[in-house]
Each structure stands twice: as structure tokens, then as C-alpha cells.
Amino acid sequence: MNSTYKAFWLEAGDLVVIDQTQLPFSLVTKTLKTSADATLAIKDMTVRGAGVIGNVAAFGVYLAARESKGDLVKIKELAAVIRLARPTAVNLMWAVDRLLSVLEKAATQNQDIVEVALKEAIAIADEDVVGTRNIGKYGCELIEAIAKTKPKGEPVNILTHCNAGWLAIVDRGSALAPIYEANERGINVHVWVDETRPRNQGANLTAWELGQSQIPHTLIADNTGGLLMQYGKVDLCIVGTDRTTRSGDVANKIGTYLKALAAFDNHVPFYVALPSSTFDMQISDGVKEIAIETRSADEVLYLQGLQDDGAIGRVRVAPLETTALNYGFDITPARLVTGLITERGICDADETSISAMFLDLIP
Numbered sequence: 464m465n466s467t468y469k470a471f472w473l474e475a476g477d478l479v480v481i482d483q484t485q486l487p488f489s490l491v492t493k494t495l496k497t498s499a500d501a502t503l504a505i506k507d508m509t510v511r512g513a514g515v516i517g518n519v520a521a522f523g524v525y526l527a528a529r530e531s532k533g534d535l536v537k538i539k540e541l542a543a544v545i546r547l548a549r550p551t552a553v554n555l556m557w558a559v560d561r562l563l564s565v566l567e568k569a570a571t572q573n574q575d576i577v578e579v580a581l582k583e584a585i586a587i588a589d590e591d592v593v594g595t596r597n598i599g600k601y602g603c604e605l606i607e608a609i610a611k612t613k614p615k616g617e618p619v620n621i622l623t624h625c626n627a628g629w630l631a632i633v634d635r636g637s638a639l640a641p642i643y644e645a646n647e648r649g650i651n652v653h654v655w656v657d658e659t660r661p662r663n664q665g666a667n668l669t670a671w672e673l674g675q676s677q678i679p680h681t682l683i684a685d686n687t688g689g690l691l692m693q694y695g696k697v698d699l700c701i702v703g704t705d706r707t708t709r710s711g712d713v714a715n716k717i718g719t720y721l722k723a724l725a726a727f728d729n730h731v732p733f734y735v736a737l738p739s740s741t742f743d744m745q746i747s748d749g750v751k752e753i754a755i756e757t758r759s760a761d762e763v764l765y766l767q768g769l770q771d772d773g774a775i776g777r778v779r780v781a782p783l784e785t786t787a788l789n790y791g792f793d794i795t796p797a798r799l800v801t802g803l804i805t806e807r808g809i810c811d812a813d814e815t816s817i818s819a820m821f822l823d824l825i826p
């Protein structure tokens with residue numbers, strides 16, 4: 464059992480998280496002491512990324528157990544609030560439900576509810592550590608195969624969108640796990656990092672993560688990927704996901720779908736990396752059945768970054784009277800997905816292949 468992960472850790476029973484809203488300009492932490500702290504951290508995106516959202520939700524249920532001294536009715540009330548913090552990443556609901564079901568059973572056996580909650584939250588994070596390592600190993604085989612076809616000295620060029628690294632799921636990430644693995648095995652890789660407007664998770668977080676590991680990367684404006692593919696400069700796309708249906712439709716950060724369309728048109732393999740906790744086996748049609756988060760128009764109307772005076776601030780990029788629409792995610796239909804890289808192996812993005820590999824998850 465572990466209690467220290469790269470994106471968060473336990474300190475004197477509280478959960479300390481890296482404040483991702485401050486990266487890459489300052490590496491600061493926040494201490495979450497109550498379930499309300501956990502809910503707010505998910506809501507205001509102090510923490511983000513499907514996996515870490517799920518972890519903080521699970522620890523949030525533990526904090527709820529602690530503050531309500533193990534009162535299951537009160538815990539359920541607080542857990543219901545955590546469950547609503549963001550709508551799209553299914554890991555949030557999955558983690559809360561898993562904690563509640565374990566606590567209900569523990570209550571019938573007169574176990575220490577607070578202790579059981581903590582143990583289960585840690586178990587989920589530990590599973591992510593192992594899962595992301597396995598995702599890395601399976602995904603690396605794809606990179607290795609491409610590397611063998613490359614002239615000596617030429618890198619495998621991988622395009623990614625948003626941040627699906629260890630800030631998003633501990634301790635290796637999902638989409639970035641195969642890249643970390645390849646880098647460690649000495650395979651020459653180069654990553655095209657989509658800036659990922661409006662919140663710039665690519666520019667702020669993925670570029671920072673890759674820089675920390677000295678992995679060669681280039682930041683590109685979101686609309687550049689298509690041209691790079693036409694030029695033959697992208698060998699492979701790997702993205703993460705916030706929710707994937709049993710038929711392989713993928714919800715991920717807004718703009719993912721357009722990358723998948725460009726990849727399809729240019730015969731570039733487009734892979735989605737995910738742990739099994741990101742499958743939503745209850746649903747099939749991503750467009751009709753996945754709730755897409757809408758966020759503040761300000762995220763589109765303003766750009767946030769480091770100002771000349773050293774403070775993090777924002778500048779407006781549209782006329783004062785302009786309004787904006789801000790969908791946080793989009794759906795990439797299964798037909799555009801070459802394969803799903805999971806902790807159990809790589810499968811096709813279709814119901815038959817998914818249910819063959821994940822039979823135990825089918826309700």
C-alpha cells in the first residue's frame with residue numbers, strides 16, 4: 464500500500480495536491496482537509512484529468528467519512544455533492560460509487576468506516592500506478608514497431624492532445640505512459656503537443672511534464688496537426704479519454720475529434736489510452752449519451768498566462784461585446800479510433816473486442 468503519488472500524497476491524514484492551475488509557472492500545493500475542499504479542487508480544476516479526478520473524489524469520500532465520524536448517511540450526502548463536481552469524466556462517479564459500496568459493506572460488518580475509506584482510496588490510486596505502467600508497456604510496443612521502420616536517427620513523431628500524463632492519472636499518465644516507456648527504453652521519440660485551447664492543458668501541463676523528463680517535444684497551435692499529418696510528420700496519435708462507451712466512442716478534451724478526422728484522412732494511426740475505470744459500459748452512443756461539460760465563456764474570451772510583472776493573469780482576446788461558447792469535451796466516434804491501449808492490452812474500438820477483453824465490467 465502506497466500513499467505518495469506524483470500528483471498528490473497524504474500528509475498527516477490530509478490530501479495534498481499539486482495545484483495544476485499554477486503550472487507551469489509555479490509548483491505549489493494545496494491541502495484538502497474536508498470533502499468540500501475535494502469537491503472544490505475538482506470543480507475549479509486545481510486537479511483535473513479523469514484519473515486524478517477519480518482519486519481526489521475517492522479521497523474526498525474518505526475526508527467525508529472523517530468529518531462525519533463514520534456516519535454513513537452523512538457520508539452519502541457529502542459523496543453526492545462530490546459526484547456532481549464535474550459531469551464528463553466517468554472516473555469521478557465510478558470512484559465515489561466504489562467507495563460507497565465498500566463502506567456499506569463495512570458498516571454491516573462493524574468495521575472502522577474511516578479506515579476502510581482511506582484504504583479503498585489508496586487501493587484505487589495504487590491500481591492506477593500499476594495500470595498506467597501496463598498501458599505504457601503495451602503502447603510502447605506500437606512506438607517500437609514504428610521506430611524499426613524509421614531511418615537511423617529519425618524520431619517517432621507522436622501527436623497528443625490535452626494532458627493525459629501523470630498530472631492526469633498517476634503515476635505515468637495514460638496517453639503519455641507509452642511515451643515515457645519508450646523514452647526509458649532509449650527509443651527516439653518526439654512529441655507534437657497541441658496547446659489545447661481554451662485552458663491550454665497541452666501548453667501548460669504536457670509541455671511541462673515532458674520537459675521534466677527531458678523528452679523532445681514541440682508545442683503547436685491546435686489547428687496545426689492536420690498540416691503536419693499531410694506533411695508526413697506525424698507517425699502516431701495517442702490521446703487520453705474521460706469516458707469511453709462499450710462500443711468504443713471516446714469523450715476527450717474538445718478538439719480531439721478533429722484530430723481523429725485528420726488522422727483518418729491521412730492514414731495516421733489514432734490510439735486512445737485508458738484504464739478500465741474510464742469505460743462506461745452502461746452506454747453505447749457517445750454523442751447521445753455522454754454529458755459534455757460546458758464551461759465559462761471567459762475561458763475562451765481570455766488567455767491566461769505569466770505577465771511581465773511575474774504574476775499569473777489574463778488578457779482578453781475578443782471584443783468586449785463578443786460572447787463565446789465553451790464545450791469542454793467532444794466525442795470521437797469509434798470508427799475513427801485505430802485501437803484502445805488499456806492496462807490489459809490493446810483492443811479494437813468496437814463492442815465485440817471491448818466486451819471480450821472486459822467481460823467482467825459488463826453490468
Ligand code: MRU
Pocket residue numbers: 511512513514515552624625626627628631632637664702703704705715716791
Ligand atoms: O478538463 P480536463 O483537463 O480535466 O480534461 C482532461 C482530458 O481531457 C484528458 O485527456 C483525459 O482526462 C484523459 S487523462 C486521464
